């Protein structure tokens with residue numbers, strides 16, 4: 001069951017992580033200009049969570065042993081609700097930073113910057129959830145950070161022609177900020193899980209609260225930026241046509257749910273670090289898709305950055321597998337030693 005859940009979450013995450021930035025960019029490439037609206041679409045699809053939540057509820061009802069808690073639809077303790085509200089609001093602002101980056105950078109560049117998120121997750125989860133550093137983790141952190149830094153050195157050849165240098169640099173810095181903030185959010189969610197010790201349905205409820213609050217933040221942003229007035233005109237002038245404007249918006253909301261559901265679900269099944277690794281591992285696929293579909297340039301710096309990221313991932317995975325095997329070996333040695341001592345007595 002646990003393995004199946006990990007696999008399901010990885011598949012959902014893959015759809016959101018690869019499809020989300022591409023469909024977001026599709027909007028900007030075809031005349032879309034509203035960053036708060038894009039931010040809203042990242043989380044607006046949260047009602048789809050009712051579907052798995054309903055399945056989970058029915059499952060709990062069937063296996064109910066008479067405990068009242070086991071069948072209450074919304075399982076969340078007040079202190080955690082407070083944490084969820086804080087994380088949700090923070091997510092709303094983080095999503096704005098992310099959408100800003102996608103609006104002004106090629107998707108492949110944004111994806112490479114976001115890959116550095118793993119380094120920040122490793123640092124934050126060391127302090128927040130006491131995840132241990134190994135030399136392999138440190139190697140991965142350094143490689144991923146250098147990978148993002150290499151990208152930042154030759155910005156002029158990567159900048160889309162219709163953009164100013166200032167817009168490009170702002171987009172770059174804002175995307176780094178999105179990576180840092182999201183790297184803070186993931187271990188924070190893990191910390192909430194550790195304190196909560198609640199079942200899977202809790203993941204879904206937490207996810208809904210986070211997305212609901214992030215959507216409220218975006219709606220406020222949209223009204224301040226005047227998006228509600230501008231959107232009907234933007235839809236009419238959308239290069240793919242008015243109908244496709246709404247189709248893109250709806251699919252965007254659904255695909256992005258895959259990202260959040262997968263990322264947060266993986267934290268529940270494993271840890272924030274594993275979730276971050278999966279996000280980073282999937283980013284090269286996003287980059288390749290962006291080059292194929294949007295004919296983005298893939299210059300030498302991007303190749304070098306990608307190579308450093310992949311080296312970082314391999315180093316990280318190797319380190320995790322090694323420390324896992326070491327732990328198992330020590331446990332086996334300890335148990336065989338204690339059984340020998342008992343038989344000698």
Ligand SMILES: Nc1ncnc2[nH]cnc12
Pocket residue numbers: 094095096098114178179182259
């Ligand atoms: N809001 C966000 N912040 C950082 N990384 C992301 N990847 C997708 N959405 C993101």
